Amino acid sequence: MLIVMKPQATEEEIAAVVGKIESVGATAHPSRGSQVTLIGAIGDSDTEVRVAALELDGQPGVSKVVPILEPYKLASLSARHGERSTFEIDGRRIGGDHFALIAGPCTVESRDQLLDAARAVLDGGATMLRGGAYKPRTSPYSFQGLGVEGLRLLAEAKAQTGLPIVTELMDARDLEPVVEIADVIQIGARNMQNYGLLAELGRAGRPVLLKRGLASTIEELVMAAEYILKEGNPHVLLCERGIRTFESSYRFTLDLTAVPVLKTMTHLPIVVDPSHAAGRRDLVEPLSLAAAAAGADGIIVEVHPQPEEAICDGPQALRASEFAAYARKVEQVAQVAGKLPFLEAASTA
Ligand code: PEP
Ligand code: MN
Numbered sequence: 001m002l003i004v005m006k007p008q009a010t011e012e013e014i015a016a017v018v019g020k021i022e023s024v025g026a027t028a029h030p031s032r033g034s035q036v037t038l039i040g041a042i043g044d045s046d047t048e049v050r051v052a053a054l055e056l057d058g059q060p061g062v063s064k065v066v067p068i069l070e071p072y073k074l075a076s077l078s079a080r081h082g083e084r085s086t087f088e089i090d091g092r093r094i095g096g097d098h099f100a101l102i103a104g105p106c107t108v109e110s111r112d113q114l115l116d117a118a119r120a121v122l123d124g125g126a127t128m129l130r131g132g133a134y135k136p137r138t139s140p141y142s143f144q145g146l147g148v149e150g151l152r153l154l155a156e157a158k159a160q161t162g163l164p165i166v167t168e169l170m171d172a173r174d175l176e177p178v179v180e181i182a183d184v185i186q187i188g189a190r191n192m193q194n195y196g197l198l199a200e201l202g203r204a205g206r207p208v209l210l211k212r213g214l215a216s217t218i219e220e221l222v223m224a225a226e227y228i229l230k231e232g233n234p235h236v237l238l239c240e241r242g243i244r245t246f247e248s249s250y251r252f253t254l255d256l257t258a259v260p261v262l263k264t265m266t267h268l269p270i271v272v273d274p275s276h277a278a279g280r281r282d283l284v285e286p287l288s289l290a291a292a293a294a295g296a297d298g299i300i301v302e303v304h305p306q307p308e309e310a311i312c313d314g315p316q317a318l319r320a321s322e323f324a325a326y327a328r329k330v331e332q333v334a335q336v337a338g339k340l341p342f343l344e345a346a347s348t349a
Contacts, residue, residue, distance in 0.1 A: 013061025202231020242277025
């Protein structure tokens with residue numbers, strides 16, 4: 001159930017509605033939009049019946065009460081009355097008119113490698129830096145990431161460049177050190193349905209970039225986001241990174257249809273990862289331009305100073321020396337799709 005307050009509703013009236021919702025065992029999720037305050041009243045179907053019986057549309061300050069029909073109550077576009085979420089992440093905006101270009105190596109390998117990559121993506125116009133300290137590898141015998149030392153290097157890269165950090169968390173036991181340095185916590189495709197971990201992130205106080213599982217439907221992705229939102233964290237970015245299909249000419253099938261479809265379902269910003277879908281450098285630019293054209297709110301892309309020497313995902317990493325030209329093209333297409341230019345904003349941030 002969504003309670004739409006009147007534009008002139010007072011704080012007392014908002015608090016009174018929240019109190020009534022909570023009095024019948026539902027959770028109240030207020031969100032202050034540009035025009036009005038919306039209050040989601042969320043609970044199981046019995047609780048929803050009790051909320052309906054409150055007849056909140058007769059309460060002072062309430063404009064109307066509308067049911068949220070989708071199973072993803074807080075993520076749905078109707079939960080925000082059609083208004084899209086935009087988030088500010090350490091001075092950079094994403095969502096609405098704002099495009100984010102998140103770039104950096106697959107994994108943090110060494111101080112030199114990370115700082116070289118960070119400077120290159122900063123100079124090229126990236127708005128955030130990516131890099132994994134904990135890596136989900138197919139083989140347990142492959143490099144698993146530098147762990148805490150990797151996090152320390154990411155903090156150093158942020159201190160040098162000012163770029164907000166996007167880094168993956170795989171295990172709730174590492175939450176504390178990751179929260180300390182991450183501006184956005186990435187949940188990888190393989191953990192999309194790790195519901196205990198998602199609930200932890202709902203309480204962690206950091207924005208989350210949630211990647212679509214290798215074989216998950218679009219609705220399963222949005223339902224996974226709901227686990228984070230339900231715990232009180234509204235800052236979730238959804239990420240399409242390719243799904244497994246019968247096609248074997250490349251690594252995964254980048255489902256770009258998911259971008260406009262997700263926009264009809266949810267108010268959350270949508271990010272596309274062309275690198276892991278392609279598995280090959282030559283496909284990364286065309287897929288990025290297509291993602292921007294499809295209306296993505298951001299791209300997360302792998303960039304390495306020396307891809308031939310990369311420990312992980314070298315064949316798909318853009319060369320740092322080629323990143324600036326790539327970023328200019330992405331910006332042009334994003335602008336055609338209605339986004340504001342981001343390169344200048346990035347360099348003056
Ligand atoms: C990554 O971003 O490096 C990664 C492992 O991604 P995914 O979870 O999408 O495979
Ligand atoms: Mn990778």
